[in-house]
Amino acid sequence: MNRTSLRRAALPSLVALTVGLGLSACGGDSEGETTNGTEGGGSETLSGSVAADGSSTVEPLTSAAAELYQEEQPDVQVAVGSAGTGGGFEAFCAGKTDISNASRPIEDDEAKICEKAGIEYTELQVATDALTVVSNPGVGVECVTTEQLKMIWEPAAEDKVTNWNQVDPSFPDLDLALFGPGTDSGTFDYFTDVINGEEGASRTDYEPSEDDNVLVDGVANTEGAMGYFGFTFYEENADSLTALQVDSGGGCVEPSAETAADGSYTPLARPLFIYVANKAYADQPQVASFVDFYIDNLADVTEAAQYIPLNDEQTQETAAALSQLQ
Amino acid sequence: MAETMTASPTAIRSSARSHDNTLLSVIFLIALWLSLALAITFLMTLIVTTAIDGAGRFDGALFTEYSSQLSPETTGLRAALLGTIWLMVTTALLAIPIGIAAAIYLEEFADNRRWYNRLVELNLQNLAAVPSVIYGMLAVAIFALVGVDRTGIVLVGAVALGLLILPVIIITTRESLRAVPREIRDGSLALGATPLQTTWRQVLPSAVPGIATGTIIALSRAIGEAAPLLIIGVAVTVRFDPDGIMSSFTAMPLQVFNWTSESRDEFKIAAAAGIIVLLGMVLALNGLAIYIRNKFQRRW
Amino acid sequence: MTTTAPPAVLTTSTGAMPPGDSGALRRRSRPGEQIVMFLLRLAAFLSVAITVGIVIALLRPALDFFREVSLTGFLFGTTWRPSFNPVEYGVLPLVAGTMMTTLVGMLVAVPFGLGAAMYLSEYANPRVRKLLKPVLELLAGVPSVVYGFFAIQFITPTVLRGWLGVDVGFTNALSAGLVLGVMIIPTVASLSEDAMSAVPQSLRQGSFAMGANRMQTTLRVVFPAAISGIAAAIVLGISRAAGETMVVALAAGSQPNLSVDVREGMQTMTGYIANTAGGENIVGSVSYNTLFAVGLLLFIITLVINIISIALVRRIREAY
Numbered sequence: 001m002n003r004t005s006l007r008r009a010a011l012p013s014l015v016a017l018t019v020g021l022g023l024s025a026c027g028g029d030s031e032g033e034t035t036n037g038t039e040g041g042g043s044e045t046l047s048g049s050v051a052a053d054g055s056s057t058v059e060p061l062t063s064a065a066a067e068l069y070q071e072e073q074p075d076v077q078v079a080v081g082s083a084g085t086g087g088g089f090e091a092f093c094a095g096k097t098d099i100s101n102a103s104r105p106i107e108d109d110e111a112k113i114c115e116k117a118g119i120e121y122t123e124l125q126v127a128t129d130a131l132t133v134v135s136n137p138g139v140g141v142e143c144v145t146t147e148q149l150k151m152i153w154e155p156a157a158e159d160k161v162t163n164w165n166q167v168d169p170s171f172p173d174l175d176l177a178l179f180g181p182g183t184d185s186g187t188f189d190y191f192t193d194v195i196n197g198e199e200g201a202s203r204t205d206y207e208p209s210e211d212d213n214v215l216v217d218g219v220a221n222t223e224g225a226m227g228y229f230g231f232t233f234y235e236e237n238a239d240s241l242t243a244l245q246v247d248s249g250g251g252c253v254e255p256s257a258e259t260a261a262d263g264s265y266t267p268l269a270r271p272l273f274i275y276v277a278n279k280a281y282a283d284q285p286q287v288a289s290f291v292d293f294y295i296d297n298l299a300d301v302t303e304a305a306q307y308i309p310l311n312d313e314q315t316q317e318t319a320a321a322l323s324q325l326q
Numbered sequence: 327m328a329e330t331m332t333a334s335p336t337a338i339r340s341s342a343r344s345h346d347n348t349l350l351s352v353i354f355l356i357a358l359w360l361s362l363a364l365a366i367t368f369l370m371t372l373i374v375t376t377a378i379d380g381a382g383r384f385d386g387a388l389f390t391e392y393s394s395q396l397s398p399e400t401t402g403l404r405a406a407l408l409g410t411i412w413l414m415v416t417t418a419l420l421a422i423p424i425g426i427a428a429a430i431y432l433e434e435f436a437d438n439r440r441w442y443n444r445l446v447e448l449n450l451q452n453l454a455a456v457p458s459v460i461y462g463m464l465a466v467a468i469f470a471l472v473g474v475d476r477t478g479i480v481l482v483g484a485v486a487l488g489l490l491i492l493p494v495i496i497i498t499t500r501e502s503l504r505a506v507p508r509e510i511r512d513g514s515l516a517l518g519a520t521p522l523q524t525t526w527r528q529v530l531p532s533a534v535p536g537i538a539t540g541t542i543i544a545l546s547r548a549i550g551e552a553a554p555l556l557i558i559g560v561a562v563t564v565r566f567d568p569d570g571i572m573s574s575f576t577a578m579p580l581q582v583f584n585w586t587s588e589s590r591d592e593f594k595i596a597a598a599a600g601i602i603v604l605l606g607m608v609l610a611l612n613g614l615a616i617y618i619r620n621k622f623q624r625r626w
Numbered sequence: 627m628t629t630t631a632p633p634a635v636l637t638t639s640t641g642a643m644p645p646g647d648s649g650a651l652r653r654r655s656r657p658g659e660q661i662v663m664f665l666l667r668l669a670a671f672l673s674v675a676i677t678v679g680i681v682i683a684l685l686r687p688a689l690d691f692f693r694e695v696s697l698t699g700f701l702f703g704t705t706w707r708p709s710f711n712p713v714e715y716g717v718l719p720l721v722a723g724t725m726m727t728t729l730v731g732m733l734v735a736v737p738f739g740l741g742a743a744m745y746l747s748e749y750a751n752p753r754v755r756k757l758l759k760p761v762l763e764l765l766a767g768v769p770s771v772v773y774g775f776f777a778i779q780f781i782t783p784t785v786l787r788g789w790l791g792v793d794v795g796f797t798n799a800l801s802a803g804l805v806l807g808v809m810i811i812p813t814v815a816s817l818s819e820d821a822m823s824a825v826p827q828s829l830r831q832g833s834f835a836m837g838a839n840r841m842q843t844t845l846r847v848v849f850p851a852a853i854s855g856i857a858a859a860i861v862l863g864i865s866r867a868a869g870e871t872m873v874v875a876l877a878a879g880s881q882p883n884l885s886v887d888v889r890e891g892m893q894t895m896t897g898y899i900a901n902t903a904g905g906e907n908i909v910g911s912v913s914y915n916t917l918f919a920v921g922l923l924l925f926i927i928t929l930v931i932n933i934i935s936i937a938l939v940r941r942i943r944e945a946y
Contacts, residue, residue: 049574051476051478051561051574053559053561056587059562059563059584060395060588062563063393063395063563064395064396066563066565067394067395067396067565068396070565077564077566077574078565079478079561079563079564079574079576080561080562080563080564081478081556081559081560081561081562082556082562082584083556083557083559086914091559094475095475096475096476096477096559097559109911182880182901183708183880183901204707204881207795207796207797207879207881207891208879208880208881209797209879209880210875210880210901211586211587211876212587212589213586213587213589213594214778214876217779218796222796230589232589232590233589235589236589236590236591237589304395304396305395306589306590348839348841350841351839351840351841354841354845355745355749355841357741358741358742358744358745358749359745360741361737361738361739361740361741361742361745362741362742362745362746362758362762364738364808365738365742365762365765365808365811365812365815366758366761366762368765368808369761369764369765369768371780372768372772372773372776375776375780376772424669424672425669427665427666427669427670428666428669428670428672428673430666431663431666431667431669431670432670435663435666435667436670445674446670446671446673446674447936448929448932448933448936449673449674449677450673451861451862451865451932451935451936452677452865452925452928452929452932453673453676453677453680454862454865454866454869455864455865455866455868455869455924455928455931455932456680456869456924456925456928457869457870457871457896457899457900457921457924458869458871459871459896459899459900459921460680460683460684460899460921460925463683464676464679464680464683467679467683468679489676492672492673492676493673494862496673497858497862498817498820501817501820501821501854501855501858502820504854504855505820505821505824505855507826520659522659522662522663535820536820536824539763539816539817539820540817542763543763543766543812543813543816546763546766546767547766547767549767549769550767550768550769550770550771550772551769551770552769552771552872553871553872553900579769579771582769582771583771586771586775601769601772604769605764605767605768608764608767608768609760609764609767611767612760612763612764612767613760615760615763616756616759616760620756
């Protein structure tokens with residue numbers, strides 16, 4: 001009697017399941033918004049898919065590009081992942097993705113792997129990020145030199161440099177509470193490289209987090225706190241953080257879209273890239289179309305994602321690199 | 327002397343109630359109450375704080391729009407919702423039959439004294455502890471063997487999650503089968519049924535409530551997993567509906583997690599709303615389990 | 627709906643058939659049954675195949691790793707700095723992190739989980755049970771990242787530092803362990819409750835007839851009778867706690883720390899794996915292969931825990 005009830009329940013459930021799946025398949029026509037096209041994109045309707053993966057910093061940019069592109073070509077399915085720059089290159093050099101987002105240039109070891117696999121690629125700079133050093137507003141310091149930053153963050157500072165006034169006597173007598181990205185972050189790699197002189201060289205007694213929002217929280221709510229992360233995270237929380245101006249020998253420069261673009265905010269202005277697989281570009285029209293659109297409309301894309309756009313010189317360089325592909 | 331079992335437990339209890347007033351008993355009862363209360367308070371706090379954070383976005387656009395960089399105030403879960411549904415259904419179709427079949431074999435037909443069967447049992451316990459990330463790597467390796475390169479698709483995700491929850495399904499199904507009294511099997515065999523018929527028609531239906539519980543717990547866990555999906559290369563931004571098991575997709579936990587690490591506030595609010603939606607889906611799953619369990623529950 | 631139980635039943639034994647007895651019956655098996663049996667066997671050994679797959683996938687890069695790094699240095703070293711220069715590969719801090727968070731987690735999950743299970747199974751009337759059990763299961767459905775953020779944003783600042791006044795770090799093992807424990811409660815509670823519900827009423831009735839009250843019946847009759855299910859629930863809970871990734875990655879922090887002071891942050895093995903797998907390391911490098919070495923170690927540790935617990939459960943069952 002029980003088994004009959006089970007059987008009675010089984011059949012309709014199975015039917016419901018199949019119908020449900022079928023419906024979602026039918027009703028799942030990709031609805032792209034149809035608006036008047038922006039520049040680029042071509043006049044024929046393309047279809048197919050484009051696979052992009054890599055840095056989580058560059059992901060919003062490529063996603064914004066995909067969104068704008070969808071207005072042109074609603075049938076092209078662009079999927080963007082965020083496995084990290086290293087993970088992105090792994091997939092890229094295995095032929096699994098067409099585009100790799102990267103917050104640092106490809107390393108020699110990775111380039112070798114791509115070469116062995118026969119994957120030729122083109123590097124295109126798409127935006128700049130102004131790595132911002134922030135402090136808790138209560139600290140009251142306005143400017144730091146790169147030497148001072150090194151003094152605070154280098155491996156030798158571990159357990160020794162624990163107070164602001166050790167860095168400079170004019171700084172307040174406050175305990176240093178340090179926050180920063182973890183060792184797997186591209187931001188970490190870049191900061192340690194340009195400030196401490198060697199990638200990966202850093203003191204270890206700071207609060208690490210892979211999530212920049214957590215760092216923002218930490219710095220904003222801890223006395224004497226200092227941290228570093230990407231510019232957009234400072235921008236969004238400018239009222240609870242102080243951005244420190246950085247002096248690398250030419251005076252104190254504050255981080256901003258302008259100073260990053262014109263190169264005065266050194267050395268902490270870092271380039272953001274996409275790497276395009278040459279073969280995918282040549283063989284698949286939708287990939288070529290998407291990349292062309294991305295680069296042609298870079299200004300709109302960076303504005304939409306609220307990133308720092310390239311200056312004219314960098315834009316020309318990228319356009320030149322792209323024309324090599326075409 | 328053979329009484330039927332339909333007498334409800336409370337009838338028995340009322341006669342014992344006079345003994346339940348000892349101090350120790352009362353303390354015990356309060357302790358039990360507190361245990362439940364802690365878990366429930368925790369859950370309520372979690373839900374309330376999240377709901378407050380996401381209050382601004384409980385609107386229709388959350389369900390009908392795709393994730394958007396251009397207009398974060400109307401960023402939506404559409405692709406993630408459909409992706410998760412596709413993923414869960416495929417995972418269930420893969421893992422549940424295999425899990426139940428394996429459990430039936432291990433519990434009913436395997437000789438527990440053989441070393442290789444004991445090894446399997448040990449195996450399952452261990453597999454439940456493997457971090458979910460590893461299952462993602464395993465799925466990629468499997469599909470590399472078969473020659474599938476683009477692994478950010480529904481089928482691969484279902485295999486990864488299916489492998490993840492298979493041990494849990496097997497363990498809990500075994501426990502449910504174990505709980506069915508021996509007399510049921512003996513009676514069936516005595517009437518001339520084969521062991522397989524006994525299992526299929528007597529033991530399995532009696533074990534359905536326990537199996538349903540275990541399966542639901544397993545699927546609930548799978549629905550919130552992000553790590554293995556990241557490994558197999560599932561996208562976080564997708565602006566189309568999945569159209570098959572070989573389609574790229576994104577899933578709810580991935581989408582929500584991605585939004586929480588964005589800098590703009592609108593994304594964080596949408597993320598909180600997304601979490602509530604995800605919890606709603608789990609609630610629906612649980613509702614299904616309760617329905618099944620209540621229909622077939624029996625006290626021996 | 628009526629089942630008659632012969633009065634001689636006093637034990638719940640497993641339903642497995644001793645193979646010898648059913649030999650005569652098997653000869654009468656219907657044709658399709660051979661196929662079905664084969665399929666069942668296949669499904670069971672799939673689990674072995676999975677393990678083999680995992681071990682192979684972990685073993686090769688791990689072996690690459692141990693070619694560069696000494697095994698004893700790895701197992702007994704007390705400093706874990708795979709990405710900072712100069713590198714050091716002592717894994718003990720990660721193991722300590724996993725153990726402390728799991729310990730705190732089980733200290734929360736076992737008493738509260740069993741308590742909840744006992745209440746639902748023995749005391750609650752059916753209506754309350756119908757309502758509360760799904761609520762409990764909802765706890766299991768909350769994604770682990772949500773728990774992780776909850777730990778950082780609410781438990782650490784408000785509960786630990788605020789209400790309890792404990793001086794904890796921004797990330798700490800206590801907060802992670804507490805949240806981990808609550809996460810595991812549904813697993814322990816649901817399975818234990820199923821096990822206790824399955825204990826035949828005849829046992830309870832016998833106990834009541836002897837004059838015991840509900841507490842005594844629960845603790846001395848039902849609990850031991852359901853011990854195998856309860857033990858399985860607890861071991862599953864331990865396994866899940868040790869293997870849990872996102873909660874500890876977020877709440878316990880990314881700083882390896884060899885310590886028993888749970889107020890400090892300490893990175894766990896799974897936290898390290900999660901950070902490295904999704905990170906910016908170059909695949910194939912030594913620092914990337916640490917991922918597999920740590921994964922293999924985790925696998926072996928949980929294997930040992932499981933072996934011990936299975937042996938233990940067998941002992942208890944026999945004693946009872």
